[in-house]
Amino acid sequence: MTDSPADVLLVHGGAPLEGEIRVRGAKNLVPKAMVAALLGSAPSRLRNVPDIRDVRVVRGLLQLHGVTVRGGLGSPQTPGEESGELILDPSHVESANVADIDAHAGSSRIPILFCGPLLHRLGHAFIPGLGGCDIGGRPVDFHFDVLRQFGATIEKRADGQYLEAPQRLRGTKIELPYPSVGSTEQVLLTAVLAEGVTELSNAAVEPEIEDLICVLQKMGAIISMDTDRTIRITGVDSLGGYNHSALPDRLEAASWASAALATEGSVYVRGAQQKSMMTFLNTYRKVGGAFEIGDEGIRFWHPGGPLNAIALETDVHPGFQTDWQQPLVVALTQASGLSIVHETVYESRLGFTSALNQMGAHIQLYRECLGGMPCRFGQRNFLHSAVVSGPTKLQGADLVIPDLRGGFSYLIAALAAQGTSRVHGIDLINRGYENFQQKLVELGAKVERP
Numbered sequence: 001m002t003d004s005p006a007d008v009l010l011v012h013g014g015a016p017l018e019g020e021i022r023v024r025g026a027k028n029l030v031p032k033a034m035v036a037a038l039l040g041s042a043p044s045r046l047r048n049v050p051d052i053r054d055v056r057v058v059r060g061l062l063q064l065h066g067v068t069v070r071g072g073l074g075s076p077q078t079p080g081e082e083s084g085e086l087i088l089d090p091s092h093v094e095s096a097n098v099a100d101i102d103a104h105a106g107s108s109r110i111p112i113l114f115c116g117p118l119l120h121r122l123g124h125a126f127i128p129g130l131g132g133c134d135i136g137g138r139p140v141d142f143h144f145d146v147l148r149q150f151g152a153t154i155e156k157r158a159d160g161q162y163l164e165a166p167q168r169l170r171g172t173k174i175e176l177p178y179p180s181v182g183s184t185e186q187v188l189l190t191a192v193l194a195e196g197v198t199e200l201s202n203a204a205v206e207p208e209i210e211d212l213i214c215v216l217q218k219m220g221a222i223i224s225m226d227t228d229r230t231i232r233i234t235g236v237d238s239l240g241g242y243n244h245s246a247l248p249d250r251l252e253a254a255s256w257a258s259a260a261l262a263t264e265g266s267v268y269v270r271g272a273q274q275k276s277m278m279t280f281l282n283t284y285r286k287v288g289g290a291f292e293i294g295d296e297g298i299r300f301w302h303p304g305g306p307l308n309a310i311a312l313e314t315d316v317h318p319g320f321q322t323d324w325q326q327p328l329v330v331a332l333t334q335a336s337g338l339s340i341v342h343e344t345v346y347e348s349r350l351g352f353t354s355a356l357n358q359m360g361a362h363i364q365l366y367r368e369c370l371g372g373m374p375c376r377f378g379q380r381n382f383l384h385s386a387v388v389s390g391p392t393k394l395q396g397a398d399l400v401i402p403d404l405r406g407g408f409s410y411l412i413a414a415l416a417a418q419g420t421s422r423v424h425g426i427d428l429i430n431r432g433y434e435n436f437q438q439k440l441v442e443l444g445a446k447v448e449r450p
């Protein structure tokens with residue numbers, strides 16, 4: 001291994017996770033709400049901001065474009081400011097140097113959402129090559145197609161995409177080939193200041209998108225949602241700032257819930273909300289997990305006895321969210337019988353299971369669509385279905401983190417296993433899990449840096 005000791009965590013497994021942790025604003029909303037601030041003519045205030053890498057990347061990119069960012073992810077800088085509160089002032093938006101943008105964008109996928117706001121504010125934008133988790137091809141063709149429909153021109157060069165708006169962008173009628181989260185956000189962030197009406201059909205309607213719509217409405221946008229995945233946006237001439245508390249991270253909350261189940265523990269997730277987790281909660285109950293919902297959070301625990309094998313299919317909201325899949329699969333290795341998992345959102349989000357098999361799990365991958373309905377990936381050589389046979393005892397192993405959720409799943413597996421695991425590449429988890437090591441320690445996990 002070539003990684004530094006700082007990027008390795010030793011996990012001594014076998015102890016249940018017990019206690020309380022807090023989740024803050026959602027990784028898949030907060031950076032986008034920060035980008036929305038670029039559209040305003042007045043400062044915006046975003047609360048419940050977690051200290052995660054994607055937030056730092058977007059803060060850096062906003063600052064490069066002349067946005068003043070006050071407030072702290074850590075300790076408050078000025079009396080009266082709260083930690084986890086950002087004040088974003090877009091009064092002096094300016095062009096940024098291409099090399100600086102490239103250097104700051106890091107491995108995040110959020111920079112592509114700067115397109116619409118920068119085209120409105122400056123008439124041009126530069127988007128470097130994008131990162132993000134390696135869980136499939138992750139193309140951005142929908143994004144550029146919709147931007148062209150608004151009237152933007154796009155030139156691909158070796159270092160990235162150069163966009164221009166020769167005149168004010170115009171509202172348009174768009175149908176997405178698939179309800180993509182990022183492309184829906186791209187349309188929202190572009191249409192709000194475009195001239196005229198935009199009608200977006202086959203839109204994604206994840207809770208994080210609804211929260212972004214709330215942010216934009218607070219700024220003065222006019223957006224309505226129909227029951228059939230159609231979103232209508234009436235462009236306005238200018239937007240103000242917003243004051244918003246980000247919705248809590250339902251994906252992180254489900255990760256801790258799965259960790260409680262796999263380690264036979266009990267974790268109170270302060271901040272977890274029933275409404276955005278209903279589908280997860282139903283599945284958790286079917287597997288045999290217990291939970292108690294309170295006003296401020298949800299307690300998740302293993303009630304003792306065997307867990308149940310289930311058939312599970314990931315889907316766009318309100319289906320079972322793909323980001324819930326990987327952590328829950330670790331718990332399914334402890335269920336009695338055969339579980340079937342059909343991943344329909346990303347073609348390669350089951351690769352992480354090979355390491356679980358090295359630890360003692362029995363998981364077989366298939367190219368076919370197992371379970372309910374045929375999906376886009378059927379007959380196309382993608383190993384996107386799994387049969388998990390359990391229960392199996394897990395043993396500690398040397399693990400290399402493949403992606404964000406897969407990485408957290410390895411931590412769960414290592415915690416549930418007998419013996420010690422050496423988990424490499426843990427820095428990737430900082431992209432989306434705030435202070436995860438400290439939280440693990442608070443829950444009684446035996447983890448240490450080598």
Ligand code: EPU
Nearest residue numbers: 028138139140141142143180181182183323345346404405
């Ligand atoms: N797609 C295309 N072309 C595009 C865009 C998407 O073919 O231009 C395809 C993708 O390849 C994928 C599907 O559409 O197969 C869905 O992708 P989507 O655009 O919905 O994903 P995203 O916006 O890139 C966000 C989250 C993901 C989450 C998905 C699905 C962020 C920063 N990322 O990604 O979160 O899994 O939506 O809900 O919001 C994570 O948190 O670990 C994570 C990967």
